[in-house]
Amino acid sequence: MPGERWAGYVPTTASLPRPRLPRTTRRALARAARHGLRLARDLVALVLPVACAGCGTLDVAWCTTCRSRLGGLPWRCEERAGRLDALDGRPPVPVWTLGDNVGPVRDAIVAWKDGGRLDLSRALVGAVARAAQHVAPGVPRSRAGPLLVVAVPSTAAARRRRGRWLVDDLARGAVRGLRSAGVDARRAPVLRRRGGRDQAGLGARARARNLVGQVRVARAAGRALAGRDVLLVDDVLTTGASVAASSAAVRAAGGVVVACLTLASTPGPGVRPHVAVTGWRRSSGSWSAGRAAIGPTPDRGVSVGV
Numbered sequence: 001m002p003g004e005r006w007a008g009y010v011p012t013t014a015s016l017p018r019p020r021l022p023r024t025t026r027r028a029l030a031r032a033a034r035h036g037l038r039l040a041r042d043l044v045a046l047v048l049p050v051a052c053a054g055c056g057t058l059d060v061a062w063c064t065t066c067r068s069r070l071g072g073l074p075w076r077c078e079e080r081a082g083r084l085d086a087l088d089g090r091p092p093v094p095v096w097t098l099g100d101n102v103g104p105v106r107d108a109i110v111a112w113k114d115g116g117r118l119d120l121s122r123a124l125v126g127a128v129a130r131a132a133q134h135v136a137p138g139v140p141r142s143r144a145g146p147l148l149v150v151a152v153p154s155t156a157a158a159r160r161r162r163g164r165w166l167v168d169d170l171a172r173g174a175v176r177g178l179r180s181a182g183v184d185a186r187r188a189p190v191l192r193r194r195g196g197r198d199q200a201g202l203g204a205r206a207r208a209r210n211l212v213g214q215v216r217v218a219r220a221a222g223r224a225l226a227g228r229d230v231l232l233v234d235d236v237l238t239t240g241a242s243v244a245a246s247s248a249a250v251r252a253a254g255g256v257v258v259a260c261l262t263l264a265s266t267p268g269p270g271v272r273p274h275v276a277v278t279g280w281r282r283s284s285g286s287w288s289a290g291r292a293a294i295g296p297t298p299d300r301g302v303s304v305g306v
C-alpha cells in the first residue's frame with residue numbers, strides 16, 4: 001500500500017531551517033519595543049492623577065516642600081564615604097551634595113530613576129545646575145584648560161530600561177551651572193560600565209566588589225581625559241564605590257578628578273542627618289539654616305545605586 005510507508009509519521013518543523021532576522025533588524029525591533037513601552041508609560045501617566053514623587057501630595061509632580069529639601073546650599077559629604085579615602089595620607093576628593101538621601105528625597109530619586117518619573121528631570125537637573133554654580137569658585141584646579149564634567153556610568157541595562165542616561169543629564173546641568181559662574185566647563189560622557197549588576201540593594205563590600213575593573217573609558221574617547229581636570233557627577237553618594245571606581249578609570253586615562261557633585265548623600269548608620277542651609281536672610285545678611293532639615297524617616301528598604 002502506498003500509504004504504509006508514511007504510517008506513524010509526525011510532521012515536525014525541527015528539520016526546517018529557522019528563520020533568523022539580521023542583527024540590525026533585531027536591534028531595530030528591540031528599540032521599537034522599548035519605545036512602545038515608554039510611550040505606553042507616558043500615556044498611563046497622562047490619565048493617572050499626578051502626585052508629588054517625594055511626599056505623595058496630589059496634583060503636583062514635585063511640591064514646594066520637597067523641592068526645598070534640595071534647594072539649599074551644597075555641602076561637603078566626602079567624609080561619609082569610606083571608599084573615597086585612599087589611605088595614602090591625602091585628603092579624599094571634595095564631594096558636594098544637596099541633601100540627605102532619606103525620606104522624600106530618596107523616594108523621589110528612586111521614582112525618577114526606576115519609577116518612570118522623568119517629569120522630575122527638569123527640577124533635579126536644575127538643582128544640580130544651581131549647586132554647580134555655587135561650588136564653581138571652590139573647585140580645586142590642578143591644570144589649565146576646560147574642566148571636564150564626567151557622569152559616573154550606569155550599566156547599559158539600566159540605561160536601556162530608563163530610556164536615558166539620567167546621570168549624564170545631571171552632568172549637563174552641572175556644565176550649565178559652572179559656565180554661568182564663568183568656568184570653562186565641558187561635558188565628557190566618556191566613562192562606561194563593562195558589566196556587573198546595578199549597585200542598588202548591595203551592601204558596602206558587595207558594592208566595591210561589583211565594580212572592580214568594571215569602569216573604563218570608552219575607546220572612542222581616545223585621549224580626551226589626558227592632562228585634564230575632571231568633575232565627576234553622580235546622583236547619590238553611598239559608600240563611594242562608584243566614585244572611587246570612576247576616579248581610578250579617569251586616573252588611568254591621564255586625568256585628575258578634582259571634585260564630585262551629587263544630588264544626595266546617604267548618611268550611614270549612626271550618622272546625623274545634615275541640616276540644610278536653605279535661604280538668604282536679607283535682614284541679617286546670612287544664610288538661614290534649618291528650614292529643610294530632614295530627620296531620619298522609617299526605612300522602607302529601598303536603596304538607590306548606579
Ligand SMILES: [Zn+2]
Pocket residue numbers: 052053054055056057062063064065066067104
Ligand atoms: Zn512633596
